[in-house]
Amino acid sequence: MKAIIYRQSGPSSVLSLEDIETPLPGPDQVRVKIVCSGVNPTDWKIRSGMTIVHPHGFQIPHQDGSGVIDAIGEDVTERSVGQRVWLYLAAYNNPYGTAAEYCILPVERTVPLPDNTSYELGASLGVPALTAAHCLGGNPAALKDAHVLVAGGAGAVGHYAIELAKFAGAKVAATVSTEEKACLASAAGADLVVNYKDQEAVEQLKNFAPKMDYIVEVAFGTNMEINLALSGLGTKIAVYSNETTDPVLPIRRFMVTNASINFVMLYTVAQHDINNAINWTTDALTRGALSELPIHSFPLKDTAQAQDAVEDGLIGKVVVTP
Numbered sequence: 001m002k003a004i005i006y007r008q009s010g011p012s013s014v015l016s017l018e019d020i021e022t023p024l025p026g027p028d029q030v031r032v033k034i035v036c037s038g039v040n041p042t043d044w045k046i047r048s049g050m051t052i053v054h055p056h057g058f059q060i061p062h063q064d065g066s067g068v069i070d071a072i073g074e075d076v077t078e079r080s081v082g083q084r085v086w087l088y089l090a091a092y093n094n095p096y097g098t099a100a101e102y103c104i105l106p107v108e109r110t111v112p113l114p115d116n117t118s119y120e121l122g123a124s125l126g127v128p129a130l131t132a133a134h135c136l137g138g139n140p141a142a143l144k145d146a147h148v149l150v151a152g153g154a155g156a157v158g159h160y161a162i163e164l165a166k167f168a169g170a171k172v173a174a175t176v177s178t179e180e181k182a183c184l185a186s187a188a189g190a191d192l193v194v195n196y197k198d199q200e201a202v203e204q205l206k207n208f209a210p211k212m213d214y215i216v217e218v219a220f221g222t223n224m225e226i227n228l229a230l231s232g233l234g235t236k237i238a239v240y241s242n243e244t245t246d247p248v249l250p251i252r253r254f255m256v257t258n259a260s261i262n263f264v265m266l267y268t269v270a271q272h273d274i275n276n277a278i279n280w281t282t283d284a285l286t287r288g289a290l291s292e293l294p295i296h297s298f299p300l301k302d303t304a305q306a307q308d309a310v311e312d313g314l315i316g317k318v319v320v321t322p
């Protein structure tokens with residue numbers, strides 16, 4: 001099969017298109033013929049060596065994807081050949097990521113893709129939607145009428161945080177930095193969209209809700225004052241991304257709000273919580289409540305350019321098609 005391979009961390013030039021033997025699924029694994037491979041920031045970060053996970057032997061990149069199951073391993077009963085699926089964390093502790101014609105992975109990292117759902121949308125879900133659902137607490141029933149602030153409402157995680165929260169019946173405010181991103185956050189269903197660079201950003205958000213019940217935070221340091229102003233008894237802030245410099249945490253100012261701050265890293269979230277996030281995502285997906293951001297599609301041979309585009313902050317979702 002054709003696959004994108006790297007054997008050492010580094011810039012995107014370490015990626016090369018190779019012909020390798022098509023792998024067979026082992027026990028509790030399935031093999032998926034990949035239609036779309038979704039690209040996330042984590043893919044270029046791991047490849048670059050930023051996260052200290054270096055490939056053992058070889059690595060095919062990309063955690064997310066969508067396709068059709070074409071072989072199942074021993075003991076697999078919950079999936080069948082010919083089933084459409086979306087994939088998450090495919091390349092986690094597994095050399096076979098989704099940037100290839102085929103991927104083998106543990107069966108629990110495949111989720112049925114409804115017939116009416118495009119492969120592009122399927123490949124957009126994995127890391128972003130599961131992170132968003134987990135940051136929102138994993139239980140849609142708790143979101144009914146809650147006030148939610150999504151920082152970075154046009155980002156991949158932010159997009160699904162808005163859509164999943166709206167699907168659960170929450171009132172959602174989102175922050176963005178440009179008009180183009182404001183349009184995307186509104187299209188996702190945000191009730192209020194605020195430019196976080198605006199002098200009156202806090203005031204606009206406080207008019208929407210004096211305090212938020214949930215804050216899904218992409219830039220905790222930069223948005224510290226917004227978070228402090230919108231926090232109160234019971235506010236749950238989920239921090240899922242770090243910035244170049246770690247912020248100084250004003251502990252006493254946060255203490256008086258009684259907010260709680262949760263740090264989220266999808267790779268090490270308990271499977272039980274991942275399953276809650278999958279159930280929420282699946283429910284929303286089957287009811288047509290999830291959409292894809294504008295898609296930028298690259299052929300498999302141009303995976304390096306696709307990863308560079310994500311690193312450069314291209315607006316929308318980057319996918320690679322074998």
Ligand SMILES: NC(=O)c1ccc[n+]([C@@H]2O[C@H](COP(=O)([O-])OP(=O)(O)OC[C@H]3O[C@@H](n4cnc5c(N)ncnc54)[C@H](OP(=O)(O)O)[C@@H]3O)[C@@H](O)[C@H]2O)c1
Binds near residue numbers: 045131264
């Ligand atoms: N911990 C985890 O498990 C986990 C899971 C998924 C993603 N992540 C990380 O989370 C980050 C975002 O991922 P993504 O896939 O959503 O990336 P993305 O699609 O590039 O979105 C990031 C968004 O954040 C916005 N942003 C940046 N600074 C902001 C600020 N101060 N306030 C509000 N918005 C701001 C960006 O727009 P502007 O710059 O124009 O504001 C952009 O729209 C990446 O660093 C990724 O590695 C971590």
